[in-house]
Amino acid sequence: MPESLRILSNKLKRGLAQLPYLPRALGLVWAAAPALTVAWMVLIVVQGLLPAATVTLTRLLVDGLVGVLGKGLDWAVIRPTLVYAALIGGIMLLAELLRGLTSWIRTAQAELVQDHVAALVQRQSLILDMAFYDSPDYYDALYRARRESGYRPVAILENLGGLLQNGITLVAMAAVLIPYGVWLPIALFLSTLPAFFVVLNYTLRQHQWRHETTEAERRTWYFDWLLSARETAAELRLFRLGDYFQAGYQELRKRLREQRLKWVKDESVARLFASATALVVSAAAMAWMGWRALQGTVTLGDLALFYQAFNQGQGLMRSLLDSLSQLYSNSLFLGDLFAYLALVPQVVDPPSPRQLPVVRGEVRFEQVGFCYPGGGRQALKGLDLTIPAGQVAAIVGVNGAGKSTLIKLLCRFYDPEAGRVLLDGVDLRELSIAQVRRSVTVLFQEPVHYQETAGQNIAVGDLEVGDLTGQVRAAAQAAGADGLIEALPLGYQTILGKWFAGGTELSVGEWQRVALARAFLRQSAILVLDEPTSSMDPWAEADWLARFRRLAHGRTALIITHRFTTAAHADVIHVMHDGRIVESGSHYDLLACGGSYARSWNEQMQRWLEKPGAG
Numbered sequence: 001m002p003e004s005l006r007i008l009s010n011k012l013k014r015g016l017a018q019l020p021y022l023p024r025a026l027g028l029v030w031a032a033a034p035a036l037t038v039a040w041m042v043l044i045v046v047q048g049l050l051p052a053a054t055v056t057l058t059r060l061l062v063d064g065l066v067g068v069l070g071k072g073l074d075w076a077v078i079r080p081t082l083v084y085a086a087l088i089g090g091i092m093l094l095a096e097l098l099r100g101l102t103s104w105i106r107t108a109q110a111e112l113v114q115d116h117v118a119a120l121v122q123r124q125s126l127i128l129d130m131a132f133y134d135s136p137d138y139y140d141a142l143y144r145a146r147r148e149s150g151y152r153p154v155a156i157l158e159n160l161g162g163l164l165q166n167g168i169t170l171v172a173m174a175a176v177l178i179p180y181g182v183w184l185p186i187a188l189f190l191s192t193l194p195a196f197f198v199v200l201n202y203t204l205r206q207h208q209w210r211h212e213t214t215e216a217e218r219r220t221w222y223f224d225w226l227l228s229a230r231e232t233a234a235e236l237r238l239f240r241l242g243d244y245f246q247a248g249y250q251e252l253r254k255r256l257r258e259q260r261l262k263w264v265k266d267e268s269v270a271r272l273f274a275s276a277t278a279l280v281v282s283a284a285a286m287a288w289m290g291w292r293a294l295q296g297t298v299t300l301g302d303l304a305l306f307y308q309a310f311n312q313g314q315g316l317m318r319s320l321l322d323s324l325s326q327l328y329s330n331s332l333f334l335g336d337l338f339a340y341l342a343l344v345p346q347v348v349d350p351p352s353p354r355q356l357p358v359v360r361g362e363v364r365f366e367q368v369g370f371c372y373p374g375g376g377r378q379a380l381k382g383l384d385l386t387i388p389a390g391q392v393a394a395i396v397g398v399n400g401a402g403k404s405t406l407i408k409l410l411c412r413f414y415d416p417e418a419g420r421v422l423l424d425g426v427d428l429r430e431l432s433i434a435q436v437r438r439s440v441t442v443l444f445q446e447p448v449h450y451q452e453t454a455g456q457n458i459a460v461g462d463l464e465v466g467d468l469t470g471q472v473r474a475a476a477q478a479a480g481a482d483g484l485i486e487a488l489p490l491g492y493q494t495i496l497g498k499w500f501a502g503g504t505e506l507s508v509g510e511w512q513r514v515a516l517a518r519a520f521l522r523q524s525a526i527l528v529l530d531e532p533t534s535s536m537d538p539w540a541e542a543d544w545l546a547r548f549r550r551l552a553h554g555r556t557a558l559i560i561t562h563r564f565t566t567a568a569h570a571d572v573i574h575v576m577h578d579g580r581i582v583e584s585g586s587h588y589d590l591l592a593c594g595g596s597y598a599r600s601w602n603e604q605m606q607r608w609l610e611k612p613g614a615g
Helices: 003-017 021-032 034-068 075-127 130-134 136-149 152-180 183-212 214-228 230-238 242-295 300-341 403-410 433-438 454-459 468-478 482-486 508-521 538-551 587-593 596-609
Strands: 363-370 380-387 392-396 418-423 440-443 526-530 556-560 572-577 580-585
Touching: 021 034, 021 075, 021 152, 021 300, 034 075, 034 152, 075 136, 075 152, 075 300, 130 136, 136 214, 136 300, 152 300, 183 214, 183 242, 214 230, 214 242, 230 242, 363 403, 380 403, 380 418, 380 580, 392 403, 403 526, 403 556, 433 440, 440 508, 454 468, 454 508, 468 482, 468 508, 482 508, 508 526, 508 538, 572 587, 572 596, 580 587, 580 596, 587 596
Parallel strands: 392 556, 392 572, 440 526, 526 556
Antiparallel strands: 363 380, 363 418, 572 580
């Protein structure tokens, strides 16, 4: 097989491979707007028939005008001609009305479909495992899905609508042209075929280029975020990093821009050749029809009809083939959306989840081994740890010891590769994910700053609470956040953060107190605090520790901390090193043992005593 035919065959095969996405795309549109879709289809059929009716009436009008020339203004003679003119005017008015109505329906469809697909992407993002966020490929898939999902399904619907409408009109035009020569519809098709293959070829190139440059596009977005975000503003100004990151952004954009302009230039040249071919065929057909008119074998009405029919038919063929190529293009990009929606989480509910009528809160890690996806080092290595129900335990250790990994396994964001994690003696994998996570409250080291009111920032800790107002105030008081909230301009109704108008920004320590209140609101059996006092001054820390012991009464509490002054208030302190527990005991027991905890404590105290004025 010649190389050109082989390439063409491969492209056609790739195009046919996208056809299964069409029913799914139409299913998305139908699920979002069924009534509007039916109305749209009716309008498409009607609008497809109107051009053929106009062409036919034009022939009758021209022949009628020729017939009344030289016969005066006899009403009986000119009445049929005026009727044809009125009908043409009525069809033009109806076509304009239908275009406006179709535009409104397409806009409404687009809004509903965009919201529907966005909900699908968001829902998929919420059910996928945390492990997906450890993979750059996942970010590429998410980026492509979010970039294309908003408009591609509606674009496919418009493509199909164009195919249907133009196809109906083209069949009608072909029926009009066939009496003048069977070869005319064939000439129409052949004249537009080069343009179709040009568009098909460059559509495939565009999709391939977008795939290859996904990471580069994401990096430009990252540079843009760095240069404009509040979180990075202070450091970029202090270290004068703006020019550095802007240069990186411009360099990437230049490379992407040059690549895109190159294939657009190549496409423009190819389109010019295709248009020249269509022009030659059109000129030949018109010359042939003009010769027949000069010979008297066709009337002026026939010539006017032929000109309109052939000219419109050629435009319709171009539109029809262009719709096919766009349909192919949109199907390619929708493949990215459906590929993302097809991702399957691995952390799922068991077929028949067990139920714990009452969660006491005993936590046990048995020979747990775990390595993050794509990581070369094990975060946990045969870890054994038991935290009895109602105990306040602290986990201390150097960075990278595996402390935060315990939280992620306890919340079942990941499943261990070896061993098991038990809640009240039951493997977490035997329970429903909802029950596991309902049993645990976590104050993360970097809690989310919700750009909502102070009351809502606390209320999101447990939206199922009945008396929300009273419980929110009680949680704020328990966390020591009530004073700072009541001092805000609108108290609990004050919007926190500076993203929206009227917002008030808090300090890092104040945000942590609000997040702590959020954790206290959720009355779960297990309370996990990841560096809860890291942003507090010594006075605030002492006040919080006094409150914490009262609030943790009857609940299992796990404190991840670097501050020994915080860990010292726990019932039991577990020292982690290299993914294992190496020491356990109370503060005074560990000091008496003289191990790593005691050495670290003594070094910390020695540094404090050596400070000027510390005596």
